[in-house]
Amino acid sequence: MKDDIVISLENVVLDFPITKSSQTFLKEIFTRRSKKSNLGKFYRAVDNITLDIKKGEVLGIIGPNGAGKSTLLRIIAGIYAPDQGSLSVKGQISLLAGLGAGFQRNMTGKENIFLSGSIYGLSKSELTELIPSIVEYAGIGDFIDQPLRTYSSGMRARLAFSLTSHISPEILLIDEVLSVGDSSFKQKSTSRIVEMVKGEATVVMVSHNAEILREICDRVVCLNKGKIDTISDNINEVILRYRELSKQK
Amino acid sequence: MESKERVIELNPTPSIFASPFRMYSNISKNRGLLKNMISRDFKVNYYGHVLGYFWSLLEPLALTAIFFVVFVILRGNADTLLPLKIMIGILIFNAFSRTVSSCTSSLVANSSLIQQVYFPREIFPTAITGFRFISLCLSILIIIPYMIYEDLALTKYIVLLPISMISALMMAQGLGMMFASLQIRIRDVKQVVDLILRAAFFLSGVFYGAEHIPPEHIDTFLLNPVAVFLEMGRAAVLGDTSLITTMQVARSIGISIFCFILGSIIFVRSERRAVKFL
Numbered sequence: 032m033k034d035d036i037v038i039s040l041e042n043v044v045l046d047f048p049i050t051k052s053s054q055t056f057l058k059e060i061f062t063r064r065s066k067k068s069n070l071g072k073f074y075r076a077v078d079n080i081t082l083d084i085k086k087g088e089v090l091g092i093i094g095p096n097g098a099g100k101s102t103l104l105r106i107i108a109g110i111y112a113p114d115q116g117s118l119s120v121k122g123q124i125s126l127l128a129g130l131g132a133g134f135q136r137n138m139t140g141k142e143n144i145f146l147s148g149s150i151y152g153l154s155k156s157e158l159t160e161l162i163p164s165i166v167e168y169a170g171i172g173d174f175i176d177q178p179l180r181t182y183s184s185g186m187r188a189r190l191a192f193s194l195t196s197h198i199s200p201e202i203l204l205i206d207e208v209l210s211v212g213d214s215s216f217k218q219k220s221t222s223r224i225v226e227m228v229k230g231e232a233t234v235v236m237v238s239h240n241a242e243i244l245r246e247i248c249d250r251v252v253c254l255n256k257g258k259i260d261t262i263s264d265n266i267n268e269v270i271l272r273y274r275e276l277s278k279q280k
Numbered sequence: 281m282e283s284k285e286r287v288i289e290l291n292p293t294p295s296i297f298a299s300p301f302r303m304y305s306n307i308s309k310n311r312g313l314l315k316n317m318i319s320r321d322f323k324v325n326y327y328g329h330v331l332g333y334f335w336s337l338l339e340p341l342a343l344t345a346i347f348f349v350v351f352v353i354l355r356g357n358a359d360t361l362l363p364l365k366i367m368i369g370i371l372i373f374n375a376f377s378r379t380v381s382s383c384t385s386s387l388v389a390n391s392s393l394i395q396q397v398y399f400p401r402e403i404f405p406t407a408i409t410g411f412r413f414i415s416l417c418l419s420i421l422i423i424i425p426y427m428i429y430e431d432l433a434l435t436k437y438i439v440l441l442p443i444s445m446i447s448a449l450m451m452a453q454g455l456g457m458m459f460a461s462l463q464i465r466i467r468d469v470k471q472v473v474d475l476i477l478r479a480a481f482f483l484s485g486v487f488y489g490a491e492h493i494p495p496e497h498i499d500t501f502l503l504n505p506v507a508v509f510l511e512m513g514r515a516a517v518l519g520d521t522s523l524i525t526t527m528q529v530a531r532s533i534g535i536s537i538f539c540f541i542l543g544s545i546i547f548v549r550s551e552r553r554a555v556k557f558l
Contacts, residue, residue, distance in 0.1 A: 124398075
């Protein structure tokens with residue numbers, strides 16, 4: 032791997048099972064006659080993807096529904112192991128997909144910050160340092176010592192967003208978690224994301240928002256059916272291609 | 281920064297021999313997270329209970345009373361130390377069986393978290409075992425007033441008590457880790473495991489103990505490491521090791537360590553490929 036490349040995927044393939052239930056699994060064991068019936072049980076979510084991402088690069092991923100965008104992000108994050116091919120990642124990595132991982136409704140806001148923060152890989156001392164800023168940014172005031180179940184859904188989303196936006200990893204993977212809360216917080220959170228992305232970190236983000244992609248990405252990939260359809264630093268070209276693909280559906 | 285270490289492994293499936301070391305290093309790198317997960321279990325388990333953890337004392341007490349009554353009805357006679365023996369059996373066995381059972385479903389139970397964030401999944405079963413071990417330590421304190429009441433002196437054999445607790449839970453985590461990945465593919469595994477645990481409850485002498493086993497069967501009975509761990513716990517408190525031999529203790533601890541290592545190998549090598557079936 033070259034020095035300036037922090038994420039490198041080589042011929043990565045991931046097959047997802049179509050049927051997940053145990054009953055069919057058992058039936059499969061007893062009724063399987065040939066390999067053929069088994070082949071139909073999987074679909075190729077990510078098909079032979081080779082991609083290098085440089086340090087500090089901001090890469091956008093776009094594509095029709097079911098193109099494998101989120102799956103690809105989760106492979107890079109280490110959640111799924113590729114079935115074939117190889118993957119290497121240099122640096123500390125965080126995936127922002129859905130907010131508030133591990134939040135417990137019966138624990139207080141502060142306890143949840145410590146729990147969820149440590150799930151995202153922050154140490155206790157880092158969190159202790161960040162807490163005032165997290166609470167202030169979320170704008171929930173004294174509620175921080177109340178159990179999460181007393182929060183409105185907007186407050187919960189704000190706390191979760193505030194926590195995730197304080198994580199500053201070397202590699203940031205973002206899966207459309209952008210706008211939460213009421214309209215003023217929405218604006219605040221979108222600009223915060225843009226701010227995070229423009230920093231030092233290497234970023235891979237899945238988004239359908241052409242404006243955001245144009246504004247912050249160095250390069251955009253359009254995925255279709257698990258394969259790379261187009262990849263270019265000419266972002267408009269990729270977005271046009273994406274619109275074409277979406278129309279075909 | 282502690283979390284700098286969280287880099288995706290180039291080789292996701294370590295070799296058989298490297299697996300237990302991988303698990304150890306992953307856990308020691310994420311100690312802070314492990315601590316938070318254990319305290320989460322405490323908060324979630326005791327939330328909204330008026331009596332909080334007194335339940336972990338009351339439950340074994342009530343069960344002991346039930347089994348004592350049943351036993352007296354069945355056998356007609358009972359020595360005054362029987363409730364103590366039953367209580368030690370129940371406490372250690374419950375911790376064992378709950379650990380096996382929750383470790384088996386640990387990946388399925390945390391599926392949304394697993395799909396959201398990556399961190400070493402060994403944390404889940406280890407946090408469960410940690411939680412069960414601490415609860416066991418807290419609830420085993422209930423034998424102290426009983427020991428005082430019965431005028432039982434502390435002997436050097438008391439060291440067998442922590443050894444038996446640790447061995448039982450180590451074996452439990454190992455067994456649970458063997459089944460956790462399989463449980464993702466076949467949800468029936470948990471049902472089978474729970475049934476076996478129920479059988480083990482009766483086969484491990486939880487509410488009778490080795491002294492009620494006919495002498496010609498005692499060696500067979502003590503082939504079961506869980507039965508030996510319960511006897512070790514009793515021997516530790518009563519200061520009387522006449523029912524078990526050093527050989528049996530050593531063999532059982534050996535089985536426990538073996539289960540733990542085998543469990544960690546199976547878990548570490550299978551979980552990353554199993555996760556997509558969640």
